[in-house]
Structures are given as C-alpha cells and as structure tokens.
Amino acid sequence: MTADRPGSSSTVLRIILGAQLRRLREASGLSRHEAGDRIRSSESKISRMELGRVSFKERDVADLLTLYGVADQVERDTILEKVREANTPGWWHRYHDVLPNWFQTYVGLEESTSLIRTYEIQFVPGLLQTPDYARAVIRLGNPDASAAEIEHRVELRLRRQERLSGPDAPRLWAVIDETALRRPLGGAETMRGQLEHLIAMSTRPNTTIQIMPFRFGGHVAEGGAFTILRFPEPEVPDVVYLENLTGALYLDKPEETESYLRTIERLCVDSATPESTPEVLLDVLRREYRTPTAAETFAQQGGTVRTRSCRIPAASQNHGDFHAVLPTPFGTRILIGDVLGTGESAQQTAAAALGNFRQLALNEPNLPGVAERMHSVLAPMLQDDEFVTALLLTLREDTAEMVCCGNPPPLLMREGRVLPFEALPAYPPLTLLDLDGQWCETTTVPLRHGDRLLLHTYGLMQARDEGGRAYPHSERAAALSTDDPALALENIRADLLDHAVDGLGLSTTLLLADLERPTPQPFPADPHGRSTGISHLESG
Structure with a gap:
C-alpha cells in the first residue's frame, strides 16, 4: 500500500488485523497474558494490539501466529503482508508538525x-469549509501560529476534503446548527463564499446537509458537536468522535455508539429537510451577508460613467455569471x-471569459472584433453541455455601442x-456565433445626459412568482x-427576490450604468450688468 493511495488507511488496517489476531487467540484457547509472554511483552500490549491502537512488529505477529497454531504458509503470508501495510505511514504523517497524535487517529479513520455523520454547533464541518473560512477557524484556535503554519494547517484540511470527490468517496451527512451560519468568522465576504459553497455541496449526490434552525428551540444534541464514522468492513465497529480543547475521545462500544446514533437520527428528523437546505442557506445569505453593491467611476471624453453592480446568488450553482467594467481608449467598455453549464468547469470558463475580455477590450477597436476573438478562445474550452x-457595450460621449450575443438586452x-432598445439584433450565444455563418455587427444608440442603462444576466428572466409569471x-x-x-439597484434587487417565491434558478x-456630462458653467456677470462672453459675431 502506498502512502498516498486515496481511501486507504493504516489506522483501519490495524483495527482489522487486531480483530483477526483476537479471533485466532480465542480459537486457540489462550489468554492475553499467555500471548504476551510469547512475544516477551505484557497482557496490556496484546490488548492494545487487538484493538488496533498500536503499530505491529512483524516478528511479534509471526511468533503469535506460531503460538496460535497457524501453520498454513499462505495464511501466514497474507497476515504478515497486512502487518507491512498497516505499518505504512498515511499521507497525513507528512503534516506531523501540525497534527496532534490524538487527531492523527481521526484522520486515519x-x-x-x-459514511460520515456529523453535527456541528459552532463551526461549519471541516470537510465542508472553504479555504478562507478554514483559515479564519484555524487562526481562532491558534492565535500565536505563524502565517506558514496557518497555511500548512489549511492545506491539511483541504487535503482531507479530497476524499469526498475520490473514486470511493464516502457519504457525508451533516447537520449544522444555524448558530454556525450566523457567526461571521472571517467577515462577511468569507461567510458569503462559505454559504455559497455549502449550497453547491448540498447538490452533490454523496453529500446531505441539513440545518437545525433557531426556531426549533432546544434539541437532543445540546451537549455539543460529535461525529459518527462507519466503515465498509463488518469487523470494524462504528466510532463516535468527540473533540475538546486539548484532545479527543473515541467511543466504539455498541452501548455508547447507539446513543449517538439515536441522537443524530432525531436531529435529522427535527432539522429542516435536505431539500430545503439551499433556500435556508440563501435566506441566511440575504439577511446576514447581503452582497454589497460595487461602485466604479470612470472619467472619459465628454463626461463620466458611473456603474454600480450586485450579484444575487441562486440555490443551483450550475453556471457562472460574470461581468467587468473597463476604461479603454475607445470609451468605457462593459461585459456581462x-x-x-455545470460545476467548476463553468466557473473556470467564466474566469477565462473575463481575462480574455480585459485583454481584448484595450486593443480591439470594434466590439464585433472583441466578440469574435472571445469566441475563438472560449469555444474550444467548453464541455458538451456548456455555452456562453x-x-x-461601449459607452462613449453620447452613444452606446452594443453587441448582444444571447444575453438579454439592456433597458434604457x-x-x-x-x-x-428596438431593432437590437439578437445574435447566437457568444460561443455559438459561427452557427449561422454570419458574424455580429455593432448597434449604436444615442444617449443623453442623465441616461441610465440597466444590464442583467439571464437569471432575471427566469424568476417566477407563485403563479408562474415572469418578473x-x-x-x-x-x-x-x-x-x-x-438605492435604485437595491430596490430592484429586493423586488426581484420578493417576486421569485422559490428563489432564483440562476445566479x-x-x-x-449612468452617463453624466459636466454641467456648463455660466459666464461670470459683469458688475455693470453686461455679459462678459464674446459671441462669434463679435470675435469674427
């Protein structure tokens, strides 16, 4: 067994091997004391070996097999091979400098x-934490740690999370107390990212997340957080893990673990249903960590462009909405x-679209050229079920130039x-521009001082009220x-959320975008009431 093989654990192998040695000893009719004498040790050493709590020496196991009457060479070789595998360090041992002994056992298990079933009251479970949230939690528990140590601990936590997406991923069933969601660890931005991550994780087939709401009042797990671990091997019992400030307790006796199993079952019954989790998380996100509007101001020839934007997350994270505002030699350019598509691939494509736009917008004088070159870069990247x-848009002194590639048109x-905007051509999506063989052209619209444009992504068009009516x-x-x-943007945002009774299907x-021109300054008045301006007639 290699040290890095996912889903393998020397910890569990020791438990399995210990149980096998116990069965062989009992079948031979020997006591632990007698077995301990044979390997020049004690009864307590045999007990720890049979419980899988210590490493094994190959020589000791060979002597015990002889004592227990195991003569078949194939059987002996199989057991001794297990010993060598059980003694192979797990991947987590490279983090020994930040991993206490009592937690090494947990990582190995x-x-x-x-199946992992967990209840958390103070924090989001470690397997569901974002890097920023994990960093905030780790700093809280290790206030004197250096930046390098903090990052090493974060790396360990993220490495543990890889297990959830591996080939033999366990099922994770987490019940999170609403308290943990409303405690702003790391600040509002970190919490927004964490809640959006929980929404995305709740859609995975092997992950179930439930929220224990405030409104329920007291419940059966007021004693604190705990985790129950179950294993595919029948000889390995369920393990309950209880952590405190300086150590941890591992329970594996049926009379102890059954009590925690009943508690987690009751919590699942009393908590909000898994189906409602995305909406519950969105409600906390909107009430506690509302996305602030981002404001940008760009001076350009003939006036100033002021933009303000906000993003409204959705329960389904199967896409990536994006936008950028950029001052360029050709005017203020906007992409939205x-x-x-699905999952992380869509988010990577969105990032590529933004990066490509920022390069092209500064150098390509015509918007159709920007669109066509973005198409050539993005189209080969896409999965079969994705499109962009x-x-x-380019805002100039008194015009807006637009190319609309599948996105809803703006409002003036x-x-x-x-x-x-009448007669605004609707071209195919950006990554499907070559479908009909006709490339896009610019549409130019005249603007006045004080005009405002409202741009939005496709999610607004899908919002429905209780009667199925569009917004x-x-x-x-x-x-x-x-x-x-x-205030105008916040009014629209709140009104849209009130309309979408089941939440937004797409973020x-x-x-x-406001276009402002400088107000003309009047000529100063002459003390004698005469104008100080010189007309073209007088100066001609």
Whole structure:
C-alpha cells in the first residue's frame, strides 16, 4: 500500500488485523497474558494490539501466529503482508508538525469510512469549509501560529476534503446548527463564499446537509458537536468522535455508539429537510451577508460613467455569471453574461471569459472584433453541455455601442421611463456565433445626459412568482428608479427576490450604468450688468 493511495488507511488496517489476531487467540484457547509472554511483552500490549491502537512488529505477529497454531504458509503470508501495510505511514504523517497524535487517529479513520455523520454547533464541518473560512477557524484556535503554519494547517484540511470527490468517496451527512451560519468568522465576504459553497455541496449526490434552525428551540444534541464514522468492513465497529480543547475521545462500544446514533437520527428528523437546505442557506445569505453593491467611476471624453453592480446568488450553482467594467481608449467598455453549464468547469470558463475580455477590450477597436476573438478562445474550452452568453457595450460621449450575443438586452432608463432598445439584433450565444455563418455587427444608440442603462444576466428572466409569471423588469425598474443609483439597484434587487417565491434558478448580476456630462458653467456677470462672453459675431 502506498502512502498516498486515496481511501486507504493504516489506522483501519490495524483495527482489522487486531480483530483477526483476537479471533485466532480465542480459537486457540489462550489468554492475553499467555500471548504476551510469547512475544516477551505484557497482557496490556496484546490488548492494545487487538484493538488496533498500536503499530505491529512483524516478528511479534509471526511468533503469535506460531503460538496460535497457524501453520498454513499462505495464511501466514497474507497476515504478515497486512502487518507491512498497516505499518505504512498515511499521507497525513507528512503534516506531523501540525497534527496532534490524538487527531492523527481521526484522520486515519476518516480516510477509510463509507459514511460520515456529523453535527456541528459552532463551526461549519471541516470537510465542508472553504479555504478562507478554514483559515479564519484555524487562526481562532491558534492565535500565536505563524502565517506558514496557518497555511500548512489549511492545506491539511483541504487535503482531507479530497476524499469526498475520490473514486470511493464516502457519504457525508451533516447537520449544522444555524448558530454556525450566523457567526461571521472571517467577515462577511468569507461567510458569503462559505454559504455559497455549502449550497453547491448540498447538490452533490454523496453529500446531505441539513440545518437545525433557531426556531426549533432546544434539541437532543445540546451537549455539543460529535461525529459518527462507519466503515465498509463488518469487523470494524462504528466510532463516535468527540473533540475538546486539548484532545479527543473515541467511543466504539455498541452501548455508547447507539446513543449517538439515536441522537443524530432525531436531529435529522427535527432539522429542516435536505431539500430545503439551499433556500435556508440563501435566506441566511440575504439577511446576514447581503452582497454589497460595487461602485466604479470612470472619467472619459465628454463626461463620466458611473456603474454600480450586485450579484444575487441562486440555490443551483450550475453556471457562472460574470461581468467587468473597463476604461479603454475607445470609451468605457462593459461585459456581462453567463456560462450555462455545470460545476467548476463553468466557473473556470467564466474566469477565462473575463481575462480574455480585459485583454481584448484595450486593443480591439470594434466590439464585433472583441466578440469574435472571445469566441475563438472560449469555444474550444467548453464541455458538451456548456455555452456562453454575453452583452458587450461601449459607452462613449453620447452613444452606446452594443453587441448582444444571447444575453438579454439592456433597458434604457430616461426621465423616469424605461425605453426598450428596438431593432437590437439578437445574435447566437457568444460561443455559438459561427452557427449561422454570419458574424455580429455593432448597434449604436444615442444617449443623453442623465441616461441610465440597466444590464442583467439571464437569471432575471427566469424568476417566477407563485403563479408562474415572469418578473416585469421594465415596469418595475421604472417604478423603483431613484436619483441615487445605489438605492435604485437595491430596490430592484429586493423586488426581484420578493417576486421569485422559490428563489432564483440562476445566479443573477444586476448592473446600472449612468452617463453624466459636466454641467456648463455660466459666464461670470459683469458688475455693470453686461455679459462678459464674446459671441462669434463679435470675435469674427
């Protein structure tokens, strides 16, 4: 057995080997004391070996096999091979400098489980933590640790998480107290990332997450956090793990583990259902860690462009919405769009789209050129079920130039009214531009001082109320608009969430862009009431 083989564990192999030696001893009618004498040791040493709590010496095991009457060479070789495997260090031993002995046992057991059931009241379970959240938790418990040590501990935690996506991944069933979700470890941004990660993890087939809500009041697990580990080998009993500040307790006697099994079953019954977990997490996300609006201001010839944006997460994380605002020699350029696809691949494609746009927007004078070159880069990257939609826009002194590739068109908000962009061609999605053999062209729209554009991704179009009706974004944007762009954006965001009774199916980005021109300054008045301006007639 190699030290890095996923899902293998010298810890569990020692337990299995110890149980086999116990059965052989009992079949031979010998006591632990007699067995201890044979290997020049004690009864307690035999007890620890049979419980799998110590490493094995190959010579000691060979002597015990002789004592127990095991003469078959094949059987002896099989058992001695197990000894060598059980003595092989696990991958976690390279973290010995940050891994206390009492926790090494847990990592070894965790590596071979088929089912992990856990209840947490203070923190998100370690197997479900994001790197930033893990970093905050580890700093809390190790305030004097150096930055290098903190990162080493984070690396260990992330390495443990690889087990959940391996070929023989266990099933993880976690019940998390709402307290852990509302304790802002690492700050609001870290918590937003952590809750979004929990939403994504809850959709995995081998992961079940339930939330024990505040409103339930007292429950059966008020005593604290615990974890139950179950193994595929029938000879290895369930293990209950209880951690404290300076150590841990491992329980494996049936009369002890049964009590915890009943407790976790009761918790699962009393908690919110697994199906409701994404919506419960979204509710906490919106109430406690609302995404702040991001504001950007760019001066350009003839005026100023001010943008404000926000992202509304969804229960289903099967895509990646994206946007960017960039000052360029050609005006202020904006990209907004979606990657419709699955999992981490969609997020990687979204990152590639942004990186590609930031390079091209500075050098490519025409938007169709930007779109076509982005297509050539992104299209070969996509999985079979992915495609990218995008709206590209250049704001100049008095015009907006647009190319719409599968993304919903923007809304023009002018003097309290919302005006649709008529005759705006709808081209195929950005990564499918070559389908009909016709490349896109720029549409130019005149703008006035004070005009505002509302851009959004596809998620807004899918929002439905209890009657299945779409969100009337043109009507509501006009009704909710104010002079303050931050307040206007927040009004639209809150109104959209109120409309979508079952939450948003896709994460949605909203972006407001305001075009402002400098107000002309009047000429100073002459003390005698005459104008100091010189007209073209006088100067001609």
